[in-house]
Amino acid sequence: MIKHLCTLAxxxxxxxxxSQTQKTLAERLGYPATAKLLIVHSDDLAVAHAENTASIKAxxxxxxxxxxxxxxxxxxxxxxxxxxxxxxxxxxxHLTLTSEWWPYKWGPVASRSEVASLVDSNGYFYHNCAAFAxxxxxxxxxxxxxxxxxKSRAMGLEPTHFDSHMGCLFFQKPxxxxxxxxxxxxxxxxxxxxxxxxxxxxxxxxxxxxxxDIVVDRVFTADPADYGGGMAQYYIKTxxxxxxGVNVLxxxxxxxxxxxxxxxxxxxxxxxxxxxxxDYDYFTSDACxxxxxxxxxxxxxxxxxxxxxxx
Numbered sequence: 403m404i405k406h407l408c409t410l411a412x413x414x415x416x417x418x419x420x421s422q423t424q425k426t427l428a429e430r431l432g433y434p435a436t437a438k439l440l441i442v443h444s445d446d447l448a449v450a451h452a453e454n455t456a457s458i459k460a461x462x463x464x465x466x467x468x469x470x471x472x473x474x475x476x477x478x479x480x481x482x483x484x485x486x487x488x489x490x491x492x493x494x495x496h497l498t499l500t501s502e503w504w505p506y507k508w509g510p511v512a513s514r515s516e517v518a519s520l521v522d523s524n525g526y527f528y529h530n531c532a533a534f535a536x537x538x539x540x541x542x543x544x545x546x547x548x549x550x551x552x553k554s555r556a557m558g559l560e561p562t563h564f565d566s567h568m569g570c571l572f573f574q575k576p577x578x579x580x581x582x583x584x585x586x587x588x589x590x591x592x593x594x595x596x597x598x599x600x601x602x603x604x605x606x607x608x609x610x611x612x613x614x615d616i617v618v619d620r621v622f623t624a625d626p627a628d629y630g631g632g633m634a635q636y637y638i639k640t641x642x643x644x645x646x647g648v649n650v651l652x653x654x655x656x657x658x659x660x661x662x663x664x665x666x667x668x669x670x671x672x673x674x675x676x677x678x679x680x681d682y683d684y685f686t687s688d689a690c691x692x693x694x695x696x697x698x699x700x701x702x703x704x705x706x707x708x709x710x711x712x713x
Contacts, residue, residue, distance in 0.1 A: 427618065427648045430710060431702065438699045439648045440641075441618075441707075442685060443468040444655045445496055445565075448475040450665055452675075453656040456682045458484060460655045464686035465694060468704050470496035470565050473550040474508045474527070482557040492703040494563035494591070495554055497547055497582070499534050499570050501527035506665045512549040517542040535574035544581050551589060563704035565594040565652075572599065576606040583615055590711045592616040592704060594650065616707060619647030626671050633680040634689075641693050648707070655682040 426435045433439060444457045448471045460466040471481055471493055485491050499520060501507045507526040510517050514525050519539040521527060528534045554561055564586055566572055571582040572595065586593030596618045600608055611617065628636040640651065656662050656678035666674040684690055694701070 427616065427707075428646065431648070431706065433700065436646045438644050438646050438697065439702050440644065440694075440699050441468050441648075441650045441702055441704060442466050443470065443650055443652050443704075444681075445470055445567075445652055446654055446656075447471045447481045447493070447496070448473065448478040450656065450661055451477050451480065452659050452662045453477070453654075453678070454481050454484070456657045456678070457655045460682055460686050464682075465691060465701060466653070466655060466685050467701050468492040468494070468562075470494040470563070471554065471559065471561075472496045472498045472567060473554050474498050474511055476508065478557070482554070482559045485560075486558040492562050492705045493559060494565060494704055495550060495561045496567045497550060497564055497571060497585075498567040499527060499538070499543065499546065500530060500568050502529050502568065503665055504529070504668060510546050510549070511553050512546045517546045520546055531568050531570040531574055534570055535578070538578070540577045540581060543578060547581060547585055551585065561589070561591055562708055563592045563594060564589075572603075572607070576604070576610060579607050580610050583610055583612075587614050591708050592711065594618070594621070596621040596650070616710060618650055618707070620645070621650045621652065623652035629671055629677050629680075633677070634684050637684050637690070638693065641690075641697055641699065644697060644699060648702070653681040653685060654678045655685065657682065
């Protein structure tokens with residue numbers, strides 16, 4: 403996961419090739435450089451019915467305005483149907499190469515025989531990024547990623563952006579990060595990367611980013627320590643200290659019901675059902691909406707950002 407490192411902001415500017423005389427991303431989007439812009443983005447759609455229904459409700463009644471979909475997961479048809487009925491959606495793809503829950507598992511979209519390095523002896527994705535990276539062949543990673551995009555489009559879900567489930571594409575090997583960026587260029591949608599990530603990334607990753615790629619300023623997400631301190635407190639602190647620029651807040655919205663508790667059993671305090679219910683509760687609350695107004699935060703979407711690639 404990406405954590406905001408504000409002290410490295412100046413370094414990140416130089417890494418991505420921007421000078422103070424050039425327009426900021428906010429200005430390119432038509433906002434003042436001083437604007438505090440925010441995408442509230444829910445991960446993991448399609449992983450469960452409870453994830454889909456809560457996320458849709460949070461987009462309709464709360465301030466969640468973006469989400470990403472895990473194409474290999476079983477509840478894809480439900481969210482693809484929603485996308486077709488709501489063509490103004492801001493749904494991207496949570497490019498998925500791992501299957502972390504036990505015993506709830508999934509595997510690739512491409513034929514297993516064509517991506518054999520991505521699966522275990524039972525035909526499922528590996529359970530974490532390190533295991534994936536130790537086995538995966540880049541050409542098979544690309545084959546699977548393209549299969550996920552094409553399946554999404556075939557089901558009527560045109561993605562507005564890409565991001566990476568568990569960060570496997572931007573925390574492991576530069577060749578995987580290169581594929582991630584390449585996919586965004588091919589399909590002309592943003593692949594989520596940020597200045598705070600680039601500020602600490604190895605040089606081999608930094609030099610892969612080009613002027614064709616959109617780099618947001620900051621990405622925030624809670625970790626287990628934040629969950630232990632209370633999700634509302636973490637989000638209040640994050641929103642109250644938001645800096646100008648294009649910010650992305652990654653959350654996970656689902657109902658804490660029998661389906662989700664069964665799915666996340668054994669992962670207490672690690673993006674489990676209670677965590678996801680807490681995210682849903684806060685981002686549909688009046689208190690959250692009030693804080694957004696008080697802080698002068700402007701909500702934007704990945705679709706809006708992606709228009710820069712289509713000019």
